[in-house]
Amino acid sequence: MIKPILVGLATTFRHMFKKKVAVNYPDEKIPMFPKFRGKQVLMRDENGLEKCVACGLCAVACPADAIYLEAAENDGTVMAGPRYASLYQIHKTRCIFCGYCEEACPVSAIFMGKDYETAVYSKDDFIWDKSDLLVPGAANAKPSQQM
Amino acid sequence: MDSVTLTIDGRPVTVAKGKTVLQAAIESGISVPYYCYHPGISIDGSCRVCVVKIEKMPKLQTSCSTLCADGMVVSTRDRDVVEARAGVFEFLLINHPLDCPVCDKGGECPLQDFSYTFGPAESRMDFPRRVFDGEGVKADVDFGPTLMLNRNRCILCTRCVRFMKEIDGDAQIGIVDRGYGSEIATFQEQGVHSLISGNLMDVCPVGAILTKDYRFKSRPWDNPGVVDTICTLCSKGCNTSAWLKAKPEWARGSRLIRMTPRYNPDVNGYWMCDIGRFNYHWIEGENRLRRPMMRGSAGSAAQAAPLEASAWHDVQPRLRDRLQEAGSGGAFHFLASAHASMEELFVLKQLAEALLGGDAMKSVSIGWEATEKPQPATTKFKVPVTDAPNVNGARDLGFAVGRGNEGPADLSGLRKAVEAGTVKALYVIDPAGPKGSLGDISWIAAARRSGALSLLVVQAVVTSELTEAADFVLPGSAWVEKDAIYTNDQGRVQAASRAIAPPGEALEDWQILVNVGRSLGVALPYESSGDVRRALAAAMTGYSEAERLAFMRPVPASTWMQASNPSERWKWDFLFQDLPPTKGHNVQMEGLPAQATPFIPLKPVQ
Ligand code: SF4
Ligand code: SF4
Ligand code: FES
Numbered sequence: 070m071i072k073p074i075l076v077g078l079a080t081t082f083r084h085m086f087k088k089k090v091a092v093n094y095p096d097e098k099i100p101m102f103p104k105f106r107g108k109q110v111l112m113r114d115e116n117g118l119e120k121c122v123a124c125g126l127c128a129v130a131c132p133a134d135a136i137y138l139e140a141a142e143n144d145g146t147v148m149a150g151p152r153y154a155s156l157y158q159i160h161k162t163r164c165i166f167c168g169y170c171e172e173a174c175p176v177s178a179i180f181m182g183k184d185y186e187t188a189v190y191s192k193d194d195f196i197w198d199k200s201d202l203l204v205p206g207a208a209n210a211k212p213s214q215q216m
Numbered sequence: 217m218d219s220v221t222l223t224i225d226g227r228p229v230t231v232a233k234g235k236t237v238l239q240a241a242i243e244s245g246i247s248v249p250y251y252c253y254h255p256g257i258s259i260d261g262s263c264r265v266c267v268v269k270i271e272k273m274p275k276l277q278t279s280c281s282t283l284c285a286d287g288m289v290v291s292t293r294d295r296d297v298v299e300a301r302a303g304v305f306e307f308l309l310i311n312h313p314l315d316c317p318v319c320d321k322g323g324e325c326p327l328q329d330f331s332y333t334f335g336p337a338e339s340r341m342d343f344p345r346r347v348f349d350g351e352g353v354k355a356d357v358d359f360g361p362t363l364m365l366n367r368n369r370c371i372l373c374t375r376c377v378r379f380m381k382e383i384d385g386d387a388q389i390g391i392v393d394r395g396y397g398s399e400i401a402t403f404q405e406q407g408v409h410s411l412i413s414g415n416l417m418d419v420c421p422v423g424a425i426l427t428k429d430y431r432f433k434s435r436p437w438d439n440p441g442v443v444d445t446i447c448t449l450c451s452k453g454c455n456t457s458a459w460l461k462a463k464p465e466w467a468r469g470s471r472l473i474r475m476t477p478r479y480n481p482d483v484n485g486y487w488m489c490d491i492g493r494f495n496y497h498w499i500e501g502e503n504r505l506r507r508p509m510m511r512g513s514a515g516s517a518a519q520a521a522p523l524e525a526s527a528w529h530d531v532q533p534r535l536r537d538r539l540q541e542a543g544s545g546g547a548f549h550f551l552a553s554a555h556a557s558m559e560e561l562f563v564l565k566q567l568a569e570a571l572l573g574g575d576a577m578k579s580v581s582i583g584w585e586a587t588e589k590p591q592p593a594t595t596k597f598k599v600p601v602t603d604a605p606n607v608n609g610a611r612d613l614g615f616a617v618g619r620g621n622e623g624p625a626d627l628s629g630l631r632k633a634v635e636a637g638t639v640k641a642l643y644v645i646d647p648a649g650p651k652g653s654l655g656d657i658s659w660i661a662a663a664r665r666s667g668a669l670s671l672l673v674v675q676a677v678v679t680s681e682l683t684e685a686a687d688f689v690l691p692g693s694a695w696v697e698k699d700a701i702y703t704n705d706q707g708r709v710q711a712a713s714r715a716i717a718p719p720g721e722a723l724e725d726w727q728i729l730v731n732v733g734r735s736l737g738v739a740l741p742y743e744s745s746g747d748v749r750r751a752l753a754a755a756m757t758g759y760s761e762a763e764r765l766a767f768m769r770p771v772p773a774s775t776w777m778q779a780s781n782p783s784e785r786w787k788w789d790f791l792f793q794d795l796p797p798t799k800g801h802n803v804q805m806e807g808l809p810a811q812a813t814p815f816i817p818l819k820p821v822q
Contacts, residue, residue: 124317
């Protein structure tokens, strides 16, 4: 009768002096493995302009049909080419984080990021649009002049 | 007809005399690539990708410009041919930018298809590509009001040059400079100004000439649904395909994404005009009527009350009361646009006969507009003056259409009657776009405002001056929103299929008329437009086949990837026969001009 209690307490005390595994989330976070696939990010080029050319290959590669985008004419201020994504949406409840979009992208504009905190309060926020996905631009991003 | 028999790749092939080796190969399902050849324009022989080996000829020959002869032995797979062909493809890709991801042609591009099939997998070119106007944003330059041009992509096949010279009749495009510096150009960079300029996007086998309208709007694989229909913007009735863009269910916006011509040798050949190609945005536009509307709720005294959206079941009884009131005065008149289909005019005729008896045909006016389109005198694709699809149909139904397709409708009689107050109630049916199809009819709105007309019912698709003056506005549907038949200026009865549903509470126009008739106690025993067609086929001479005309629903694009481009669809039908066949319809109608097969028949899969 007393023995199991002692065994249990001994286990408890032994673990009290071991290194802690749990972290104090959300104040502390564990680093993700290099190949972890979280919320996508849309990249910018060396001039701070958007890389995405709105070709739609990510959308067609996506097995979950989670990506919707619309292309528009660019004057050189948003990106270097003639065509940019005026609308870029990923539906987060559809995305299965397979990473096919990253693989399909011919200009390396979309990458699987490390962010896994995808909970939201409203169903309207289930859609990530460009402002959620695009990496913040450098404050003084200038349109490229080299052409 | 004389025919010749030759051997291609060991297979005996019999074709009509005068065909080229390339045509023979295509007809028998043997893959030979081609760029400068287009079935709708003359032969040029400039791209050299169609080379084949012909026995007893010293060199490889371009099959597109070699006529078939009896006993010819042709090889398209000989080692020499394969190597020479791959060489040509490698040359073509030396300067062609690899910007397929941003090119509107990417995914339905003959340069992609043929390069992957016949060309080398890699380029050995280390030097920078030739650039004309610039790269990136600067590569695309303005090419007239409807087009954009990217000279870096051009492969100098001269299809566009020949199209303008032969079909348009005004050779606005030419090749300037020589050799490595050759580029296509227009006089002083003015661009192409033509009523059929949109076809240039279809003839160009690469993404060098693109329309501004379709620019960046979609990728071919995003347009999975396409519907065979016809254009109803003039009396020609070009056979067209309506393309629908697929979107995930949370995305909004229009679905109708482009119109392209569909091959019909007897009507439009491979082409269509820019009016039909670009004038469709209103169909899913802001100004569409989506709900029925009526004024106030207190009888005819409510003329000053604002128009309010209402429900059909509220509008219907009020409309019945007002129509009965007006009908008892005997000054009731219908004004229908010749944009109304056969079904609609047929129901209208029955309705008018039941309501107005012997005076019925006198109490229905048919309206349409006619505009002379500026085109070169030598054009091979004449756009008719009549801006309505069904003037001949109205005539066949017995309505008075005056000179028919030769000029605009004459509504002066009706105008006099309305202004003199002999016509007190007017029911207008106009299922055409923003400007309407009845010409200047501000006098109708003015008559309603002045009180000369005591009742104005407008069955239309978009808001206009007329709908604003009306007492009742009934939302109908545009031509791509209903299955309907129209009789074009050749007397050919053609089917336009429903590609999308009418918006909101809008109904198909025949249905509105049937509902109105039923509320007035007229027995119109139709439950579908097919019922109307059956009745019509039974009642009218020359239309007995009307009920057998086939309509289609969007079909999956696996069969259609190349269908945007008539020449490519043709290629698709013959070269890529492992795919399910594309669908065709159109039935020969008795008593009408003989109709050749509207589609090149599919070859059996080997
Ligand atoms: S990760 Fe996979 S499911 Fe998610 S958006 Fe990319 S392709 Fe689609
Ligand atoms: S623009 Fe197109 S159609 Fe004209 S020559 Fe160049 S590739 Fe041919
Ligand atoms: S198709 Fe024969 S040379 Fe171009």
